[in-house]
Structure formats: structure tokens, C-alpha cells
Amino acid sequence: xxxxxxxxxxxxxxxxxxxxxxxxxxxxxxxxxxxxxxxxxxxxxxxxxxxxxxxxxxxxxxxxxxxxxxxxxxxxxxxxxxxxxxxxxxxxxxxxxxxxxxxxxxxxxxxxxxxxxxxxxxxxxxxxxxxxxxxxxxxxxxxxxxxxxxxxxxxxxxxxxxxxxxxxxxxxxxxxxxxxxxxxxxxxxxxxxxxxxxxxxxxxxxxxxxxxxxxxxxxxxxxxxxxxxxxxxxxxxxxxxxxxxxxxxxxxxxxxxxxxxxxxxxxxxxxxxxxxxxxxxxxxxxxxxxxxxxxxxxxxxxxxxxxxxxxxxxxxxxxxxxxxxxxxxxxxxxxxxxxxxxxxxxxxxxxxxxxxx
Numbered sequence: 001x002x003x004x005x006x007x008x009x010x011x012x013x014x015x016x017x018x019x020x021x022x023x024x025x026x027x028x029x030x031x032x033x034x035x036x037x038x039x040x041x042x043x044x045x046x047x048x049x050x051x052x053x054x055x056x057x058x059x060x061x062x063x064x065x066x067x068x069x070x071x072x073x074x075x076x077x078x079x080x081x082x083x084x085x086x087x088x089x090x091x092x093x094x095x096x097x098x099x100x101x102x103x104x105x106x107x108x109x110x111x112x113x114x115x116x117x118x119x120x121x122x123x124x125x126x127x128x129x130x131x132x133x134x135x136x137x138x139x140x141x142x143x144x145x146x147x148x149x150x151x152x153x154x155x156x157x158x159x160x161x162x163x164x165x166x167x168x169x170x171x172x173x174x175x176x177x178x179x180x181x182x183x184x185x186x187x188x189x190x191x192x193x194x195x196x197x198x199x200x201x202x203x204x205x206x207x208x209x210x211x212x213x214x215x216x217x218x219x220x221x222x223x224x225x226x227x228x229x230x231x232x233x234x235x236x237x238x239x240x241x242x243x244x245x246x247x248x249x250x251x252x253x254x255x256x257x258x259x260x261x262x263x264x265x266x267x268x269x270x271x272x273x274x275x276x277x278x279x280x281x282x283x284x285x286x287x288x289x290x291x292x293x294x295x296x297x298x299x300x301x302x303x304x305x306x307x308x309x310x311x312x313x314x315x316x317x318x319x320x321x322x323x324x325x326x327x328x329x330x331x332x333x334x335x336x337x338x339x340x341x342x343x344x345x346x347x348x349x350x351x352x353x354x355x356x357x
Contacts, residue, residue, distance in 0.1 A: 221284035240317030264300025281345035296333030
């Protein structure tokens with residue numbers, strides 16, 4: 001089968017500011033040699049453009065935080081990128097190619113100092129948030145203020161829809177159905193796999209979950225688990241980046257103060273009291289993981305084994321109660337270069353709560 005493939009045409013426009021502060025617009029399209037756009041879902045998107053520079057026409061034109069927008073046309077014209085220039089060539093002695101690169105608007109929001117905890121910041125973001133209606137509880141107005149007043153984005157370049165387009169809902173529904181079908185097939189395949197192993201090989205369990213009879217847990221274990229599952233009702237609140245403190249506060253609320261530590265240090269200091277087979281973790285024990293991102297790489301993560309074979313933990317400033325598989329999947333970092341995923345279970349400070357009342 002013959003396939004016709006061709007590159008889309010690309011346009012790029014930059015807004016540049018002169019010494020007096022006046023803004024002008026530069027069409028870069030006819031001088032484009034190559035363009036790379038990186039679209040990231042959980043971080044700032046990026047762009048890089050190589051331009052011809054005849055007569056040194058781009059020397060001294062650009063500066064950091066000049067705006068840029070990039071379009072591509074294949075079957076229809078689509079806006080690929082809008083953001084800011086963060087790096088550019090200053091000049092070239094010879095008429096060689098000229099390079100500019102940068103990030104989307106999110107980069108500016110990330111890099112500029114903005115403390116959301118300050119009263120002035122809260123007033124900036126939430127004052128008059130509801131004046132244009134209550135369609136989305138005022139969040140669209142708040143997002144608009146963030147883009148305009150913090151990100152410096154022109155108001156006429158912002159469009160926030162009042163509801164999710166139906167085609168997006170249809171797409172999400174189709175994706176969910178496909179994922180659900182895939183998961184059902186995976187479960188059936190695993191059940192068949194375990195059945196074969198149990199019949200023709202070593203005996204294994206077909207369940208990834210926790211084992212053991214929680215009804216035989218001590219009052220102390222049950223008290224820790226109940227507080228972990230309902231921590232705010234007991235005055236224990238999650239703070240972003242402080243998973244170890246939350247775990248220590250849960251134990252303290254249950255009558256066992258001084259049990260806190262940094263995530264992976266629970267395992268390093270008290271691993272001898274538990275084990276790496278997390279499916280055997282007792283109710284109320286601490287579950288160590290490797291965390292995610294740079295924080296996880298440095299300090300790991302920690303939660304508490306609660307009822308129904310789950311783990312309660314402070315993840316990003318909110319309490320999640322996950323299955324073992326879900327908890328394991330969240331821990332994506334390589335903590336201190338050697339720990340990855342769900343690492344093991346421990347009794348903090350080697351205090352076996354199964355022997356406590």
C-alpha cells in the first residue's frame with residue numbers, strides 16, 4: 001500500500017519589545033529552517049526554532065520572555081504552541097543560522113515567585129472570583145487571573161470554555177471503556193496463569209493483595225488504622241511534601257508519639273522489624289516506598305497499612321487510600337539510587353503494635 005507523507009507548513013510569530021517598551025510583531029515564518037515542539041502533559045512544553053539570518057536581521061532582536069506562537073498546517077491550520085522565549089543567540093559574526101528556544105506559559109508561572117500562601121496572593125486570586133457567575137464555582141475567573149496577573153498573558157488571548165466539549169466527553173468515555181476491557185482481559189489472563197502454576201508448578205497465590213486476619217489485630221493496630229483512614233477527623237492534616245510527618249502524627253494520635261521519620265528512613269532504620277513481602281504487612285504497620293520526582297529520589301515515601309488490604313498515605317497534600325498495586329505504581333522514583341516501588345513494611349522504632357493494647 002502506498003502512503004503519501006509530507007511535512008506540515010509551519011508559521012511562527014514573536015512579539016518583541018524595544019528599549020522604549022513598545023511592542024512589535026515579527027513574522028519568522030519565511031526564515032524557518034527547522035522547528036521542534038515538545039508537548040508535555042505534566043511539565044512546561046518546549047520549542048526550538050532554527051532561523052536563517054540573512055543580513056544579521058535577527059541580531060539583537062529578541063530578549064527573554066518575548067512572546068511567541070507557532071502554527072502548523074497539514075490539512076487545517078492548528079496552533080501548536082504559545083509561550084515565551086527563554087534563550088536566543090545574541091549575534092553571529094558570519095551569516096549562520098540563528099537559534100531561539102523557550103517554554104510555554106506554564107514555565108513562567110513556575111519560575112516567577114508566587115507564594116499561594118500569602119494573604120496578598122489569595123486576595124489576588126480569589127477576590128471577585130464569583131462575579132461572573134457560579135458555573136464552575138469561580139475557578140475559571142481564578143485561572144484567568146493567574147494567567148493574566150501572574151503569567152502576564154494578554155486577556156484577549158485566553159479562552160476558557162464554561163463546559164467540557166461533548167467530543168471530549170465522548171473521547172474520554174471511549175478511552176475508559178477500552179481501558180476497562182483491557183483490564184478485564186488482563187485479570188482473566190492472570191487468573192489462567194495462576195491456575196496453570198498451581199496445577200503444574202509451585203503453589204502460588206492468585207492475589208496481589210494483603211493476607212492475614214485483621215480481626216485478630218490488637219486494639220493498638222485497629223486504632224492506628226482507624227485514625228489513618230479518617231485522619232482529619234482526629235486533627236491530623238496532610239501537608240504537601242511531608243508524608244513522614246503525617247504518618248508520625250497518626251501514630252501520635254493513636255497514643256504512640258515519636259514514631260516519625262523521613263520516608264525511606266523508616267525502612268533503613270527499622271527494616272529488621274518487618275520484611276519486603278508487603279502482602280504480609282500487619283494492620284497498622286508502616287509501608288515504605290520510593291516516592292516520585294526529586295523528593296522521592298531523596299527521601300522516599302511512607303504510608304500506613306489499613307483495612308481491606310490498603311495503604312493510607314499523604315500524597316501531594318491529600319490523603320489517598322490505595323490498594324497495594326496502586327501504591328506500588330505511584331512510587332516511580334529510584335530513591336537514593338537503590339530503592340524502587342513499594343519497598344517493605346516495618347514497625348516504627350521497632351515497636352510491635354500487635355503486642356500493644
